[in-house]
Amino acid sequence: MTKPSAHRNSIIQLHKGGTRAIDISKRLKVSKKLVSTTIARFKELGTNFDRKGRGNKRSVINKAIIKKVRDRVRLNPFRPVRKMASQLKVSKSSMGRILRNHLHFKAYKLRKAQLLTDAVKKKREQRAKDIRQRFNGIDHRISIPDLNPMDFSVWSVLESQACAKSHKTVESLKKALQKAWEAIDPQYLLATLADQYEKAAKNKSNGNEEKTKNIKEEPKTDIWHGGRKAKRRLEE
Structure with missing residues (x-):
């Protein structure tokens, strides 16, 4: 389908003003055929739009x-x-x-997932609680920088002394760290680390006692996943 001419509006306005077709062609520097077809379309439709059904018809997508x-x-x-x-x-x-x-259809891909009913959700929740209770009271090493005195206290001192000047090699940085470590006052290390590790030891001992207490008080139970047949065999 050819693109509509950009001179349509100008041709129609000049035609409405009483200008002849040949004068419009000379003034706008367009062909006489374009002027005559534009005027004929305007007289037929009363507008400068294309006729309905203009262009190539669809040959593949039909009813x-x-x-x-x-x-x-x-x-x-x-x-x-x-x-x-x-x-x-x-x-x-x-x-x-x-x-x-x-047809307004939308393609989608089937996804495999578990059918979680209310009973299954309740059973999963109970098993999660049992597993969580099993590991209750176990002490975990502190790895958070804000809670580890070696990170937030001692290392900050080493960094401020060893990195006071820039180092071009790794060996130079190692030597500076070693020198800063040897210069640290032992009393400072004792005051910083002893209190922290004493608290950790107390928490560990209390956790072990609580864990032992829970093991003694809890009855020995097993979780079975074999279904109805396995349950019947156990009852027999």
Whole structure:
């Protein structure tokens, strides 16, 4: 389909002003045929828009093929687009336009997931609580920098002394750190680390006692996942 001329409005305005077609052609420097067809279209339609149905007609996507695609999808909604396109002898892009724009279908991929009912959710919650209770009271090493005195206290002193000047090699940095470590007052290390490790030791001993107490008080139970048959065998 050819692009509409940019002189349509000018031709119509000059025609309304009483200018002849040949003078319009000379003034706008366009062909006489363009001027005559534009004036004829304006007299017929009363506007400068194109006639309805202008351009090439659709040769592939028509009502018949849209109906065929709709019927095939109804019979088997899992049919691939490429297979339908090859069977109906159309391109994959045309088949996609039929499904999206004309039939308003949206492709989706089936995902496998567990069917979680209320009973299954409750059972999972109970098992999670049992596992959490099993590991209750176990002491874990502190690895958070803000809670480790070696990170937030001692290392800051080493860094301020060793990195006071820039180092070009790793060996130079190592020597500076070693020198700063030897210069630290032992009383400072005792005051910084002793209190922290004493608290950690107390927490560990209290946690072990609580864990032993829980083990003695809790009855010995087993969790079975064998289903009804296994349960019947246990009851027998």
